[in-house]
Amino acid sequence: MTTYIVRRLIAMPLLLLGVITVAFLLTYFTAADPLTSIIGERQMNNPAVVEAARERWGLDRSLPERYLIYLGNLVTGDMGTSFRTRQPVAQDLMVRLPATLELVIAAMFLGTIFGVVLGVLAARFRDGPIDNIARLFALVGASAPVFWSGLLVLFIFSVQLGWLPGPGRIDTRAVAPPFVTGFYTVDALLAGDWAGFRSVLLHLVLPASVLGWTVTGIVSRMVRASMLDVLSQEYILAARAKGAGQLRVLIHHALRNAMLPTLTILGFSFAYLITGAILTETIFSWPGIGSYAVAAARGLDHPAIVGVTIVGGAAFLISNLLTDIAYALVDPRVKLSQQESS
Structure with missing residues (x-):
């Protein structure tokens, strides 16, 4: 296992380099000129201001030169300076990353708990009303656009019923807690x-x-699919024949084995939520990386766009590695060498 982990860790920087390269090229070949957002549209008619700005932000250099300079700075943790905030991109991301992580962790917790409960109930009452309701809820959740569901729950639970607060991380009349971890709950x-x-x-x-x-x-x-498969296995029938209760069979025998394939889904879901939190953060005015990415895209903020891409790529690679390790630890039948060869 140690050898596998070391090899994956060695490969991660190379994969991340590919992500960085693609993001850098896409921002370079964009049709719009980032100087418009830097100095303003009026100043674009002033050649002296334009030339000074290009030199100031390194936009007068060739693509290979800019790319190599960026990689050299990135090794030291320098992701460049944001065109929009005039702050180091790494500093902007460090301030906003805890907000996104706090939201994603809470979403993973709620989504996993409700998903497991619904899946078990759907399998237990297969083809019954509970199964149909659970499958409908799952179908809507997996396919409904985030902007639609976000606006809907805001309108119902915040505007109409007033049960829950609206956008933001904390009440506007309250003072944010002193910064320690960046997680407001902690x-x-x-x-x-x-x-x-x-x-x-x-x-x-x-x-x-x-x-x-x-x-x-x-x-x-x-x-649900894993539970239905497990419940038809011989050892489940043997457990029932020995007098094991329905709850014990479902939780101790069936769910324990049915959760193994779900681990892979959870790992990918965590990375997906980090990169897919853009719309949620925009709708709920959540000051995380998602809203930062939207502002960067609107302002043609190339350093910020590449920085967000690096964070998203790193999150995906790390979660993928941790998922493989967790799967191997939970299920001894899984051989990491086989995963590597595949």
Whole structure:
């Protein structure tokens, strides 16, 4: 296992280099000129200002030169300076990354819990009303556009019913907890701010539910299919013949083995949620990487776009590696050498 992990870790920088190269080329060959967002459209008619700006931001250099300079700076942790915020991109991402991670972790937690419960119930009451409702809920969750479900839950639970707060990470009248981890839930607890902690949790419910609905749909369908397959195995029939209760058979014998294929889905889902949180963060005014990416794309902020791409690519590669390791640890029958050869 150690050899496999080392080889995967060695390969990760090469894969990430490919992601960086593609992102860099795409931003370079874009039709729009980033100088428009840097100096403003009016100043584009001033040749002196344009030339100074190109030299200031390194836009007068050739593509290979800019690429090599960027890679050299990236080794030291320098992702360049944002055209829009005038701050280092790495600093912008470090400030916003905790907000996205907090949202994604909450979405994964809710999505996994509800997905497993729905999957087990659907398998237990196969082809019955509960199964049909669970499958419909999963289908809608896996296929409904995020902007539609986000606006819908905001309108119902925040505007109409007033049960939950609207956009943002914390109430506008509250003071954000002192920065320690960047996770408002953790920082509020560390500061002993129980009112702030409650406000943060309430603000998490709607965006995490919307983002996690996709996970719920995928997990529930996977668990249902795996449970139906496991429940037909001989050892399940033997357990029932020995007098094992229905709950024990479902949880201890069936679910435990049915969850193995779901691990792979959860790993990919985590990376997907990080890169797919753009619409959710935009709808709920969540100050994370997703909203940062939208602003960067609108402002033709090339360094920020490449920086966000690096974070998304790294998240996908790391989650993929951790998923393979977890799968091998949970199921001893899985040989990492076989995974590598495949």
